[in-house]
Amino acid sequence: MSITIIYAGEATTIADARAEGDQLWLSPTDLRRATGWELKPEGVCRGQVCIPIPPGRQSEFVRAGGALNLAAFARHLGQPVVHNDRHATWFFGESAAARTATLRSLKAPDFTLPDLDGNLHSLSDYRGRKVLLLSWASW
Numbered sequence: 001m002s003i004t005i006i007y008a009g010e011a012t013t014i015a016d017a018r019a020e021g022d023q024l025w026l027s028p029t030d031l032r033r034a035t036g037w038e039l040k041p042e043g044v045c046r047g048q049v050c051i052p053i054p055p056g057r058q059s060e061f062v063r064a065g066g067a068l069n070l071a072a073f074a075r076h077l078g079q080p081v082v083h084n085d086r087h088a089t090w091f092f093g094e095s096a097a098a099r100t101a102t103l104r105s106l107k108a109p110d111f112t113l114p115d116l117d118g119n120l121h122s123l124s125d126y127r128g129r130k131v132l133l134l135s136w137a138s139w
Contacts, residue, residue, distance in 0.1 A: 005034045005070070006091045019083065024071040024090055031068050035092075039066055044073055051077065108133065 003017040003024070012034040018025040032038045036046045039062065043052035053061050054076070061069050061076075071081050071090070078095040094102075102109070112122040123131065 001088055004087075004089045006089065007035045008092075018067075019085070019088070019090070022071055022081075022083070023069050024083070025063060025067045026070050028066045028068070031070065035070065037068075037073070039068055044068065 002013050002015045003019060004011055004013050005017070005024075014026065014030045014034060016027060016030060026034065028039055037044050038046070040050065043050045045051070060072050070092070074081050074092045078097060080093040081090065082093075083090040108123060110122060110124045112120050114120055
């Protein structure tokens, strides 16, 4: 059964992923394709950043053949992990540290929404100008 992984805002469908309860095992190729991370001797790396596997916890993160438990790795990084078994979908959010850095930057994330006439407007279209953001919810 294929599993859809949503990581860093990108959805990737992986045919050979293995979900076992709260664990998600990916082959090295699928890990790289879905997340950009890859397993190296120094740890799990993406670009110049490498995160070592915690000593004594190797079997929690890596299986023979190089499969990585993405869910355990994400939790180790402080990323929230949510999955829906019925729809075979896993979502990996930003870590608390990344969210804190974003909040401290005082920059609103870009988004696109339609106006009452259906014309799309993106926040980035107004960069450098003062913008009033008004939100409302019924709850």
